[in-house]
Amino acid sequence: MVDADTPREFAFELALCAHLEESTEWIVGRQLGAAVERSGRRIADVVGIVPGPDFERRARITDRTIPVRAVESAVGVGERVPRNRVVRDSEELHESVVDAAVEAGFFATERRGGREYLRQTTRYPEGWFRGLVGIENKPDLGEPGALGRQLRTDVSLGLFEEVILATASHVTRAHLNRIPDEVGVWRFDLENGAREVIREAIPLSTGGPGVELVAERPLRTEVALVDSDAKERARTRVAERAYGKGWRTYDLPACAHAAATPDGRPYCAQFDRVVDPGRTCGAGCRAHDPGARPDVDGDELRDERTPWRRDPAGVVRRQSGLDRFR
């Protein structure tokens, strides 16, 4: 899965995210690292988190990403541990991870006798998501690129309960024959936001080991066996990133022609379409007319429209992050 690399793919992806936000209870994120070995090696276009029984407990902790390395660290709930020691003894709990966990309110810090101590503010709610849906966007099936290989990799890895191909194209029997049977297929019309299920996905088993493509060279493909623990960890990482990041990851254009759709997508009145501010707008656009960015609060929209909660009270008072400086 590659970054939405044309304005049309970007507009398609955002329209699909907006549609899923409206038509499901999922938390929707886009452009997320979704490989187990090296998460950045595989980018999922869209990920849907299906909330689980502990969702409210998770939402109460923070609206940000909780680092998985903090969840798995030796910092527990009941007892304070010296920050220096726990960072020194761990290969994974770097200072930046501790800072992110403190910022998120998942770790609290405290100073005693000149030393800084850490503790978890609450137990991590393991069952906060019930499933993950990974969606590959390919608006034009006439330019499939590496689509078949990507989808086969997704199925053999089994990181998502469901893998979906979303397209704007008319889907033929020949198209369906080129992709694994487990992959569901949606036809999505970005103009009117209508989604037609061409084929249901066959749920994948995420609990066991999987096979991941790690490198491709001429005449040789390297794969790695991924055990179930590594996979579970990667699933939590993807879910946390989707929760913290969401899909409105762009700044609206600072242009007099810019506006926003009611669901917060960047719209250009001059060209009468949704645009990709990072690629289409700015000095390179012949119609660019410097102006104020449209006043849109993406977090407010997300809070109103999804189970994600903006700035929850947290499980400790927010000021706890300041304790370390006392």
Ligand code: SF4
């Ligand atoms: S920079 Fe160009 S594409 Fe972007 S909003 Fe302005 S006129 Fe439209």
